[in-house]
Amino acid sequence: MSLVRFLRGSKLLGQCKTIPGETIVEHAIIAGIEIPTNCTSGNCGTCMITLLSGKISLPEPLTPGLDEEIISEGARLGCIGVPTGDVDVDLLPPI
């Protein structure tokens, strides 16, 4: 079984089983954690989190909420990013 874990710094705030096709925001709701959202379509960046380990999908082409530089820092968008396998996420954006 794969897990999505939600951390802030080194503190584990919650976790849930990885559900294929569901976004990070949907996993957070199941884990009892609220990730703030606004557009829910990858444009505003409100839902930005930091990928610590594992894989979260990126939109193609990139939406206005992301650019290559911030992605290289680990930024992903919770409203459209879908995790695969074991994934650790920090609830704060990278910058």
Ligand code: FES
């Ligand atoms: S809520 Fe706007 S980019 Fe995710």
